Amino acid sequence: MASLAEDLKLALDRGAFARALGLEPDGWQEELLRSSSDRVLLNCSRQSGKSTMTGVIALHRALYHPGSLILCLAPALRQSQELFGKVLGFYRDLGRPVSPQGERKLSLELDNGSRIVTLPGSEKTIRGFSGTSLLVLDEAARVEDELYFAVRPMLAVSGGALMMLSTPYGKRGVFFEEWSGGHGWERYEVPASQCPRISEEFLEEEHASLPPFIFRQEYECSFEETDDQVFTTDMIDRAVTDEVKPLFGTGG
Ligand SMILES: Nc1ncnc2c1ncn2[C@@H]1O[C@H](COP(=O)(O)OP(=O)(O)OP(=O)(O)O)[C@@H](O)[C@H]1O
Numbered sequence: 001m002a003s004l005a006e007d008l009k010l011a012l013d014r015g016a017f018a019r020a021l022g023l024e025p026d027g028w029q030e031e032l033l034r035s036s037s038d039r040v041l042l043n044c045s046r047q048s049g050k051s052t053m054t055g056v057i058a059l060h061r062a063l064y065h066p067g068s069l070i071l072c073l074a075p076a077l078r079q080s081q082e083l084f085g086k087v088l089g090f091y092r093d094l095g096r097p098v099s100p101q102g103e104r105k106l107s108l109e110l111d112n113g114s115r116i117v118t119l120p121g122s123e124k125t126i127r128g129f130s131g132t133s134l135l136v137l138d139e140a141a142r143v144e145d146e147l148y149f150a151v152r153p154m155l156a157v158s159g160g161a162l163m164m165l166s167t168p169y170g171k172r173g174v175f176f177e178e179w180s181g182g183h184g185w186e187r188y189e190v191p192a193s194q195c196p197r198i199s200e201e202f203l204e205e206e207h208a209s210l211p212p213f214i215f216r217q218e219y220e221c222s223f224e225e226t227d228d229q230v231f232t233t234d235m236i237d238r239a240v241t242d243e244v245k246p247l248f249g250t251g252g
Pocket residue numbers: 023024025026029044045046047048049050051052053167197
């Protein structure tokens with residue numbers, strides 16, 4: 001059990017909290033842990049540690065902000081479970097018991113009234129959860145836009161924080177839109193080359209064996225043209241010019 005002084009330090013310093021869990025944060029992770037922004041976008045390479053760091057942040061909030069409701073969503077339940085599994089693992093590392101019931105229900109309820117709840121990313125599952133203090137969307141590039149539109153007003157009422165983390169998945173969807181033009185976000189871009197756990201040799205091998213656009217997407221934070229697009233977005237942008245007046249009146 002940590003002493004009161006140690007516990008106070010962990011409450012105030014999320015970097016120290018990560019270290020207490022056995023993780024030495026990478027540069028961007030340290031920056032994220034120090035940040036007090038409540039709108040965060042992580043556009044990161046595969047395996048760079050985005051789910052892990054978000055798990056640390058989720059657990060920190062639950063432990064040190066009594067009564068918090070934290071929702072973890074992803075496009076499929078399996079993906080939200082992965083994030084939840086990390087949170088549970090950390091919680092156990094701190095020597096705290098997890099009831100089998102909580103594990104089954106994919107939710108962790110703490111003595112201080114905080115709850116971490118895992119849901120599959122569908123608009124229907126999220127309705128009814130009010131008072132959320134942190135909402136995490138993992139694999140956000142693959143989350144349905146409707147889900148995002150359903151959660152935004154909910155956060156407006158609760159004043160909750162929103163974190164969207166993903167590897168890119170084409171020039172489409174809310175993650176792409178927010179990354180490229182949304183307001184009020186703190187943005188982190190983390191290519192594989194910045195991850196100390198991904199070797200240069202591994203990346204060279206991947207580069208040689210994957211189609212170039214997949215490599216750029218998975219490891220270089222690049223929003224590639226979607227497979228089903230016959231014309232590239234750039235071609236469309238160049239073709240569509242606002243110098244041409246519409247043939248029919250637009251009412252203005
Ligand atoms: N700072 C760190 N120190 C040590 N290990 C770390 C650190 N950050 C992440 N890891 C480890 O790196 C691995 C990948 O982390 P994680 O699953 O969070 O990555 P991800 O970006 O979510 O990957 P994916 O795109 O596959 O979902 C995990 O084994 C995790 O424990």
